[in-house]
Amino acid sequence: MIPAGTAAPAGFDPHVVDAELAADPPVNLSRRGVLGASLGALVLGFTLPGGSARSQALAPAIEAGTRVPAFLEIRPDGSVVLQSPFIEGGQGIYTAMAQIVGEELDADPARFTVVSAPPGPDYLVVNGRLRFTGGSTSVRSSYTRMRRLGALARRMLIEAAASRLGAPIAELTTEPGRVIHAASGRSLNYGDLAADALALPVPDQVTLKADAAFRWIGKGIARLDVPDKSTGRAVYAIDIQVEGMLLAAVRHAPRLGCEPGIIRNEAAVLAMRGVYSLHRLPGAIGVVADRWWRARRAAEALQVSWNEAEPGKARGFPAMPADFSTVALRQRLADGTGPVFEAATTGNSAAALAAAATRLEAVYDAPLIAHAQLEPPSATARFNADGTLDLWAPNQAPDAFLRAAAAVAQLDPAKIRLHSPLLGGFFGRHFLYEASNPFPQAILLAKAVGRPVKLIWSREEEFLRDTLRPMGVVRFRAGLDARGKPVALEAEVKGEGPRFRVNKMPLDKVDPTAVEGIAGKPYAIPNGRVTQVVLQYPALIGFWRSVGESMNGFLYETFFDEMADAGNQDPYALRMELLSGNARLTHLLRAVGEMSGGWKRGPYTAGDGSRRARGVAMVSPFGTEVATIAEVSITGGEIVVHDIWVAIDPGRVVNPAIVEAQVRSAVGNGLSTALYEEMVFEAGLPRARNYDGYPILPMHRMPRVHVRIIESGAPMGGVGEPGVPGVPPAVTNALSVLLGRRIRSLPLSKVSFTGAPS
Amino acid sequence: MQLSINGTTHDIDVEPETPLLWVIREELGMTGTKYGCGLAQCGACTVLVDGEAVRSCVTPVDSMAGADIVTIEAAAADPVGSKVIDAWIAHQVPQCGYCQSGQVMAAVALLKANPSPSEEDILGSMANLCRCATYNGIVAAVQQAAKA
The missing domain is CATH 3.30.365.10 (Aldehyde oxidase/xanthine dehydrogenase, molybdopterin binding domain)
Known part of the structure; x- marks a missing residue:
């Protein structure tokens, strides 16, 4: 729907921003x-x-x-x-x-x-x-x-x-x-x-x-x-009310790329109470009515034949084939190969691996996940008598949305007023994505009916068209010396990163968002090599809170503990040793140890009789340093995360209360991905279309979260996302101690505890 | 049919199976009560019906004849509701805020039924989802409201 070449959101590139901030702090503006x-x-x-x-x-x-x-x-x-x-x-x-x-x-x-x-x-x-x-x-x-x-x-x-x-x-x-x-x-x-x-x-x-x-x-x-x-007074996009507006719902093609064919019950649906009109949209049918509930009911009642995606047709996104499954994708990423690009090299990892006393190799993976923000996406479009357009759309990049809206409406951007309401959660959901923003449909519908239109995607349509976090699959190899210390670490990062996909960049070099959190780790391992092995797949992928770090933190920091175990090293002590000489990070690691009452890995018996263990992880997202410890038990056949301690060093902060709140939130998000979240596709279709099939962290599973902010005076880092990526590895590392075996795949809800000591 | 919401009786003309949520939002234009899932999974649509928390997205409006319905818009006028709101602000609970109308109404219902809930009571009865995971704050705020 968005013409190719006009939609690329030139705006979002945190890595460019990071590099610029390091090189040229904006202090002397003229x-x-x-x-x-x-x-x-x-x-x-x-x-x-x-x-x-x-x-x-x-x-x-x-x-x-x-x-x-x-x-x-x-x-x-x-x-x-x-x-x-x-x-x-x-x-x-x-x-x-x-x-x-x-x-x-x-x-x-x-x-x-x-x-x-x-x-x-x-x-x-x-x-x-x-x-x-x-x-x-x-x-x-x-x-x-x-x-x-x-x-x-x-x-x-x-x-x-x-x-x-x-x-x-x-x-x-x-x-x-x-x-x-x-x-x-x-x-x-x-x-x-x-x-x-x-x-x-x-x-x-x-x-x-x-x-x-x-x-x-x-x-x-x-x-x-x-x-x-x-008090319910906050107004989100979904709450916008415009005089004379009609309400719209859509029914998307079950698989992206398919187009509406015959509607077998068009007359019956048009006769439903309140229904105003039906519209063929790219990849969807739109229903306009006097109330959203009626529009939605009519959209659900539609009996549509969907035509297969035309082969060879130019489109800005991959068509979803009828045989796509996430099980097969995981296997293909684990075993498959493709163009290889170097992300980071230190020493000579091949030689060091060959000479190592102990070698280990493992594949770790993390699934596609959805944003699942509580506010379903919507957009309201109103063409005015003077030839202008007002558009209310949830967005994280107004100028990019304005350009895209202008292309859809075929108006000069100067004739469009874009309103950016409060977001009912975003986490990366509201960037400009090829098939995941409702505003183009709202513009087309408002134009077609000659009245203002508010379009709301039902939760089911949202799960069908969300742009997901990429699947994370990494093959690790490590070599240890005779004392059990790591001398070599190789990581093959498989698949695609979100930045190149969203910005339609050629896959002819490393996408930094594919390898962030794996390349550039601060541990002093003398020989290392990180590569990206490019393998493409048809699921829509984009930005999710903490981007590549959100899965790579898990992939790397859990393999780190596997490596520590193979060398009979305590994972906390090994991290401290490999960070020796790094004052900022050793201070941070010591701080999180102190907060938790002193590092102890376990397993041990807690005061309530439960058998518990702790895991630690260190991540460096968005210019901020974070150390995380989690305490876990298996109680009543379920993973219980009791406490999470986070020491975070964003350099310096503007509002410590907000920073602490963001860390708590990030911990909850990170734990949710660790325990539950996974977008499963079978036969080209997502299995979950609502929270019943895609559980997110409920209140009774929220741990006590303890936060210490350390202002080291380093250049200011980010705050909203960095709390996420340390949580899944800290929890998984603790769980692996309890189970006595390594867990290499998320979510943890897949782990069987049969025979586990508890 | 007639519907009593926040102490006012409204005449409404909708299909009997229309969910209460959409009557509140679209017929009455009160948007504080939120649509999140439509399946009683998330609780963003929670309102009080005769003092109890009800998920309005799956409640057919024709089952509401004679019921006393309270939405977030009237929560501040309720003695328990105003304590809950004060505690929500004191603890700076909301982040994106989208689920919070439902969280506040669920807390009000809990405190009406159980004026001094234990932490276990709170965790056992408040089952609304918050994607920002403001749960630590919610528990603390409910405990403060109970003491107020």
């Missing part, structure tokens, strides 16, 4: 030209910046994050409305943005209302040239730029006050929400000054606060979105 004055008015009334869609590709005439009026409205009562470049989906970014801007503006973040900014060059604040919400990138990629924005606004308020009071700028200071002239004992509220201030040219120079002077950054201030989310 503004190009005097642009603030031309916007004039304080109140935004701000429509789409001209040429917004093309400006990302061309050299931007607007320096992102500098035009103060594009971001800030200060109301007469001193409250502040901030246009956020980042979308809120539970990670607390609205609050963090208010904290960062408020700090330099000298305005209490509690008085901020934060909304998602429209697309446009002002908001390309990810390293000053991109905009997306993902890759645990938001704060670290925009921190200085957003602080500077707040400082520019404060300076403009001071300049306005200087004119109003007839006082020299040098004599003016601020307190939260006020400009103070101590010499005359006079002061002015920001709300009174805002109209004058925001009409001034944006200054060229501004000085940021010293960290020691921070009033809000570094504090665990309350989240701005919590009251509305505790």
